[in-house]
Amino acid sequence: MKTWLAQHGRCFGTTFVKLARTPLGSVFNIIVIGIALSLPVGLYVVIDNLQAASGQLSAEPQISAYMALDASRAETAQIENRLKQSPRVQRFRLVPRDQALQELKQSSGLADVIDSLPQNPLPDAFVISAKNNTPQALEALRDEIAQWPRVVHAQLDAAWARRLDATLRFGRLVVLILGGLLALALVAVTFNTIRLQVLTQRDEVEVIKLIGATDAFIRRPFLYYGALQGAAGGIVAWLIVSGGIWVVNHNLGELSHVYASLFQLKQLTPGDAGALLLLPLALGWFGAWLSVGRHLSLIEP
Amino acid sequence: MWTEVFPAFFLDPRSSLLNPMISLSHVFKRYPGGRQALNDIGFTIETGELAFITGHSGAGKSTLLKLLVGIERPTSGSIIVNGQNVGTLQARAVPFLRRKFGLIFQDHKLLFDRSAFGNVALPLEISGYGAKDGARRVRAALDKVGLLKYEKAMPITLSGGEQQRLCIARAIVHRPAILLADEPTGNLDADYATEIGELFRSFNQVGVTVIVATHDQALLTQLKPRVIALRNGALAEAA
Incomplete structure (x- = not known):
């Protein structure tokens, strides 16, 4: 158990170093993932807020x-x-x-x-x-x-409220589809990144296979890399969405002043933020797992 | 000093002098495409023996080594290494078989993105050694091959002979029962080759089974080992 922890700890460290050693490539990958994730999340925030607002407007039909x-x-x-x-x-x-x-x-x-x-x-x-x-x-x-x-x-009078409600439900469907597609994109981006890594580290993989490394040992750093990259993308998405909400609220201040109604976008909850960290982490792990399984078997000493 | 690096061998209950370390019988190997690489090979290498496998290129030396460490499987016949049948080993057991060997390659197969120390530490990392105990062993192995002062050097800055010795340090750091060398002196000057030969002799003297595939005549006259000669995939003579 102790050696297992030590191995994982060391692996996490070297993966971090690996990310840091190629800063430009890593940063661009992470930004791509972050932007891709921020699209459905941003749309979700807008729809969630509209729904809350429409609830205030017509509590009951007349x-x-x-x-x-x-x-x-x-x-x-x-x-x-x-x-x-x-x-x-x-x-x-x-x-x-x-x-x-x-x-x-x-x-x-x-x-x-x-x-x-x-x-x-x-x-x-x-x-x-x-x-x-x-x-x-x-x-x-x-x-x-x-x-x-x-x-x-x-x-x-409820007709328009029902129309809005139906539109919002449609919006949610769009968010779901967009989210699904971009999750797929995240898996694909990770798959490709890991594929390139496995191929550039072909010699290293071959050598450590020869001196008795198990497949789990060889796979581990790649899985860590994929998960870490996904999580970093999630953090970037959170920053983009939070920053976007802040900017919009700042400007809505004037607008809602004119209309004498207080309409402010709500920030992401800690639960949302947690999901935004863990989901891309899992997806990155999955993409790396697919890629490593596929490409390691091609490398035999 | 050297006995301190290798007590694991003496403690391993399976490496008794009564059992052969390696035993092959009726081993055939035919590659896909029909080339017959090995033809009815059978021999035994006792624990603590120093044996050379000789023969011209194409005689089957490399294939034989690949069979021993589970890179290739025999078409038929049995290969017993330290009590385990390599031919029928499950894929997931192969890494653990390989940890019984210390492998020395003609082209060194060092990793150029890490220091000499990092290269030698690799087998210990793989088998899950603690960093502290591991570092002690790594330095002992580097000291044995005379590279302790270069522990922080990158392999690319070392000479050919030094790279080969670094490869040897990596092969012995986890105290394997068997040292397996494939043309270890193939790319080296005579002086360096003699040094490497002396290293093999010293390992053998503390009880390690040493198997060297080579056609280096100088190394043969230096060490006077038992010779297993291959010719066109068959045994030419069993000494």
């Missing part, structure tokens, strides 16, 4: 029902009564046409234009929350309300 422009107070009150009695309605809010006009005036900065209108163009409206929020139940409720007398139009 139905908006608009009365006819010439509907009377009594007719509006009748609909109000119906909503109160409906077992499928959780709660609702009446937005009278005058109040809606006032709100529009205040929020849009179009006060002058609105003042110049001959009459109020807005109808009375109800904002309704359903008891059952499944898409089918919501659509059924919307269709029912739309048929009530003097209701001109009823619409489901």
Whole structure:
């Protein structure tokens, strides 16, 4: 056990030296791996943040029902009564046409234009929350309300949120595919690096095979190299993504100030960072293992 | 000094003087393509013997050495090294067979990316020696071949004779029971060759089985070993 540890420790040391001895080649390899990894990770961060933001925007879907422009107070009150009695309605809010006009005036900065209108163009409206929020139940409720007398139009406000949700789910799929492809690329890059190393160290491999080295002993430094290179690529990817998030947040500060909403990208969690270190490490190890197994058997003294 | 480097041999229970170190019987080797390299070879080398395998190039010397260390397998026949049948050895057992040998090559096969010390330490690294105990052994081996003062030198800066002696130091550092040399003096001047011959004699005197494949007549007259002569893949005479 002690000799095993000592051998591994020594091997780790010499591998590190080997990486450091060819700094330019190693650095470029590591940068390639880092950039390749940072693409899906960056996209993942953006999608994750958008999802969180969309969750804040529409916690629950609502139905908006608009009365006819010439509907009377009594007719509006009748609909109000119906909503109160409906077992499928959780709660609702009446937005009278005058109040809606006032709100529009205040929020849009179009006060002058609105003042110049001959009459109020807005109808009375109800904002309704359903008891059952499944898409089918919501659509059924919307269709029912739309048929009530003097209701001109009823619409489901959750539609855009659902569209966003579907888009985000698609984005996640893209991240997965991209991640898978780039993981494959990492394995391929490592495979090739190790292939070149095995070939340039052909004589050395031959000699140590002759003097009694086991295959495990010969394989070990190459596996360490692949794993170390992968992990270093993971660290580079982490730096790229973290730096990117920092830069974006710095600039979003101004943007969100203008829009008076606080939208900030969240940094990677320690768990994410750990995965970003271990996954490339494992992939690098795997690529090296494939390559070394393939190429060592070709070298026989 | 020298007995200190080699006590492992005396402690190995299998290397008793009663059992032959190497024993071949009816060994044939035919390479793919049909060339018959070895034809019914049979001989025995006792523990602690000094034996030369001679013959012209193409006589089968190299093939014989390759069979002994498991680089090639015999087509038929049995090769017993230190109680193990090399011909039927599993691939994963071959490295451990090779650790019983100290191999000396005509072209040295040194690694040029590490120092003399690093080259000699290689067999100990492979068999998992502690760095401290290992360093002591490496220096003892370097001292034995007279290269202790060059332990930090890179092999490329050493002369041909020094490189050959470095190769010998690497072969003996792990105290093998058998020293196997392939044309050890092939590229050397007569003076250097005599030095190498004396080294072989001293190893043999402390009980190491020494086998040298060579056609160097000077080395033969110097050491007066037992001679196993090969001619066209067959035994010419068994002395």
